[in-house]
Amino acid sequence: MVRNVAIVGVGHSKFGVRHDVSFPELAWESVSQALDDAGLEQKDIEYFIVSNAGGWSSEPLPAVVVGEYCGLTPKGTARVEAACASGSSAIKLAHDIIASGQADIVLALGIEKMNESPTPTVVEFIGRAGNYFWEFQNFGLTFPGYYALYATAYMHKYGATEEDLCRVAVKNHYYGSYNPKAQFPKKITLEECMKSRYVAWPLKLLDSSPITDGSAAAILASEDVARKLTDTPVWIRAIGHASDTSNLSKRDNFLSLRAAVEAAHMAYRKAGVDPSNPIKYFDVAEVHDCFTIAEILAYEDLGFAKRGEGVNLIREEQTYVGGPIQVNLSGGLKAKGHPIAATGVGMAVELTKQLRQEVEKERQAVIERGWALSHNIGGTGHYAYVNIYSLDKPRG
Amino acid sequence: MGQKSQKEAMEEALKQFEQFVESIKQATGLPIVPDQKTGAALWVDQRELRLKYTISVEKIKPFYDGLMDGKLMATKCSKCGTIYFPPQSFCPTCRKSEMQWMELSREGELLTFTVINIKPASFAHYDDYIVGIARLKEGINVTAWVREKDPKRLKVGMRVRIEVVKRQPEGYLTYEIVPVND
Numbered sequence: 001m002v003r004n005v006a007i008v009g010v011g012h013s014k015f016g017v018r019h020d021v022s023f024p025e026l027a028w029e030s031v032s033q034a035l036d037d038a039g040l041e042q043k044d045i046e047y048f049i050v051s052n053a054g055g056w057s058s059e060p061l062p063a064v065v066v067g068e069y070c071g072l073t074p075k076g077t078a079r080v081e082a083a084c085a086s087g088s089s090a091i092k093l094a095h096d097i098i099a100s101g102q103a104d105i106v107l108a109l110g111i112e113k114m115n116e117s118p119t120p121t122v123v124e125f126i127g128r129a130g131n132y133f134w135e136f137q138n139f140g141l142t143f144p145g146y147y148a149l150y151a152t153a154y155m156h157k158y159g160a161t162e163e164d165l166c167r168v169a170v171k172n173h174y175y176g177s178y179n180p181k182a183q184f185p186k187k188i189t190l191e192e193c194m195k196s197r198y199v200a201w202p203l204k205l206l207d208s209s210p211i212t213d214g215s216a217a218a219i220l221a222s223e224d225v226a227r228k229l230t231d232t233p234v235w236i237r238a239i240g241h242a243s244d245t246s247n248l249s250k251r252d253n254f255l256s257l258r259a260a261v262e263a264a265h266m267a268y269r270k271a272g273v274d275p276s277n278p279i280k281y282f283d284v285a286e287v288h289d290c291f292t293i294a295e296i297l298a299y300e301d302l303g304f305a306k307r308g309e310g311v312n313l314i315r316e317e318q319t320y321v322g323g324p325i326q327v328n329l330s331g332g333l334k335a336k337g338h339p340i341a342a343t344g345v346g347m348a349v350e351l352t353k354q355l356r357q358e359v360e361k362e363r364q365a366v367i368e369r370g371w372a373l374s375h376n377i378g379g380t381g382h383y384a385y386v387n388i389y390s391l392d393k394p395r396g
Numbered sequence: 397m398g399q400k401s402q403k404e405a406m407e408e409a410l411k412q413f414e415q416f417v418e419s420i421k422q423a424t425g426l427p428i429v430p431d432q433k434t435g436a437a438l439w440v441d442q443r444e445l446r447l448k449y450t451i452s453v454e455k456i457k458p459f460y461d462g463l464m465d466g467k468l469m470a471t472k473c474s475k476c477g478t479i480y481f482p483p484q485s486f487c488p489t490c491r492k493s494e495m496q497w498m499e500l501s502r503e504g505e506l507l508t509f510t511v512i513n514i515k516p517a518s519f520a521h522y523d524d525y526i527v528g529i530a531r532l533k534e535g536i537n538v539t540a541w542v543r544e545k546d547p548k549r550l551k552v553g554m555r556v557r558i559e560v561v562k563r564q565p566e567g568y569l570t571y572e573i574v575p576v577n578d
């Protein structure tokens with residue numbers, strides 16, 4: 001028997017350079033909000049999962065450091081890693097523990113404190129995330145470098161331009177400017193983006209998500225418990241997941257993230273979404289725009305646009321508020337920030353608040369269907385999670 | 397990127413920061429400094445961890461013997477015929493280790509490329525470098541540096557070959573993608 005699972009409480013720290021708090025203090029910001037939001041105490045949490053990529057931060061056992069500081073001991077815990085999709089892996093495991101009947105209330109926390117190390121060290125750590133021995137050791141790739149390989153191939157094949165990529169940044173900064181939790185709550189112009197320096201040609205600084213400290217927490221509960229706790233549970237309708245080769249050279253092409261396509265198909269199949277026209281099911285989506293090219297690939301990998309036509313969605317401003325599919329109204333990774341392992345949980349928090357219509361009015365999606373989608377990619381398409389959330393209950 | 401290399405700039409910034417920490421530590425007895433932007437109190441780590449791994453290549457030694465002869469070697473499964481590059485000593489499809497070593501043609505086309513402008517700490521001593529992925533005649537892809545400084549002179553689909561080179565200043569054998577101008 002598989003049980004329905006809902007998000008019943010969420011918390012989200014301010015994202016940014018958080019030199020004002022320590023690692024566990026940063027965790028507490030979102031854990032305390034999530035407990036308050038759910039109306040629960042620490043003793044009610046039966047298990048907690050901490051997603052943290054780490055390396056750049058000083059604590060090698062983040063789960064127990066967080067557990068002690070937040071008063072969650074002696075509950076069982078584990079730290080999980082799926083690179084930039086770690087947060088979604090935490091949501092999946094929390095969901096599965098509850099769906100399978102092993103617990104009724106589980107907390108998923110994503111946390112990253114990247115600024116405990118200097119920038120070149122952080123660039124090194126993310127660059128090593130792929131295949132260290134065959135890609136990094138000799139060729140020193142970086143995170144923007146990997147996505148730039150996709151950008152070069154995509155631009156060549158479909159005639160997209162650097163301006164097109166910058167249009168994604170302009171949109172996401174526009175909505176980020178209304179999100180007080182965002183690292184860069186400010187608008188940018190197309191010209192500013194185009195003038196920013198290259199970090200990995202053809203990708204520029206303003207095509208890129210920043211180095212971010214942040215945490216996000218979601219409390220998940222079984223249907224019986226969720227009904228008692230809240231009038232607006234946000235149901236986890238489906239979770240699609242996939243992985244791809246560590247070496248980019250093992251991929252067929254650099255026009256699409258295979259794992260994202262697989263994960264989307266799995267999620268659509270589980271939720272009964274017609275993969276030929278998924279847009280009609282959803283009001284709002286958070287997609288993994290670690291670089292501007294990644295949002296355009298996401299449009300196509302999710303089936304929001306045909307191959308080569310993702311770029312038209314941003315040219316025609318179809319992913320703004322009021323458009324057929326409203327994307328990254330949080331500011332996305334681009335402007336809200338990308339604290340690696342907190343990002344996936346941050347997406348769950350954002351979509352919960354969007355569906356409850358609790359976000360700042362300038363960036364509130366029009367909610368008509370009550371369905372939302374998150375697309376969270378780890379590494380360069382190494383891990384993919386596509387989650388579908390709904391206001392209406394899945395089954396039973 | 398100006399006159400200063402990324403490595404020089406990095407080392408200079410680090411040295412200045414360490415001198416700043418040292419002066420504060422001498423005055424207060426604590427390695428706590430204000431963040432340059434916000435003034436938040438930061439404890440500066442008094443321990444340092446250096447990481448340098450040793451990685452087994454015992455089962456793929458013929459690959460390195462090949463580099464010494466200027467060749468790029470891959471493995472091929474005797475059972476299903478799959479070619480592995482990077483070379484693997486086991487075939488996960490057949491769950492067998494009946495692999496043959498074969499020399500790759502070193503000829504192919506450029507699939508994609510980028511310039512690494514902002515470099516990782518351990519690559520900061522190099523000038524900006526181009527990384528590409530080439531597809532060889534055998535249908536396998538190779539990631540490597542491209543022997544070219546200007547990305548505008550490269551084109552997706554252009555003919556390339558692979559050459560074994562000695563990477564300097566470290567002085568070890570590796571391989572490179574070389575554009576073929578025809």
Ligand SMILES: [Zn+2]
Nearest residue numbers: 473476487490
């Ligand atoms: Zn085989």
